[in-house]
Amino acid sequence: MSENTTIRFALLTDTNYASWEPEMLSFLQTRRLVKYTTKAQSTPPSDTAKLEDWTDGCQAAAGWIFQALSPSVRPLVVSEMRAGKPYSMWVKLEQRGLKKISGHRFNALEAQLNLRLEIGERLLQYYDRVVAASERRKQLREATYSVTQFDDELDAFTILRGLPEEFGHFATAI
Known part of the structure; x- marks a missing residue:
């Protein structure tokens, strides 16, 4: 062989x-x-x-x-x-x-939150996609990453995500 x-x-x-x-x-x-x-x-x-x-x-x-x-x-x-x-x-x-910076973590978190069950997709397949997205997001954390840091970043992510389109250049620059 x-x-x-x-x-x-x-x-x-x-x-x-x-x-x-x-x-x-x-x-x-x-x-x-x-x-x-x-x-x-x-x-x-x-x-x-x-x-x-x-x-x-x-x-x-x-x-x-x-x-x-x-x-x-x-x-x-x-x-x-x-x-x-x-x-x-x-x-x-x-x-x-795996540049472990907040912008990459934001993109990974947003990608994970945007996952939806596809038409014709089995629940187990959807679950596998969620787990894979979660792993990608977790790989972007530093070893010393804390819950406090996550809370702070989540607040910033929420603000950026909620800005109107005219602030798009600002959100992408961060």
Whole structure:
């Protein structure tokens, strides 16, 4: 049985990190390479007998990640790919794709609140879309994000969302 050597999901672009990331993780998991995207596996093992396997795994993971990037994203991590540093690649891509700022959280919250049960859609399918939107929103929070910060942002989001159309330029600038 030959191994599938083709990426069969959308390449990472400037706008699709939230949908690309779970696809890439799954792809690496099927090849037993996802561990190389973690901090725990970011440094070589002290056991020299395991070093070659670790190096091969890092090179493979870095290569697959690079193959899953659109040409516009590749320059960001080309040096890490050449060095076989998939963890560094993963961190840079996450930082770029998940800018944890209030404007992005507002967009994610608005997208989640705008979800509606589609005609002909089963309730379980709708639930899955709500959960996926919730996960995207949660990914945009800093580790130290508090309920107080959420309350403050929700107040600001409510004000922005309720402004008339003539304030559209103001709302989008924030």
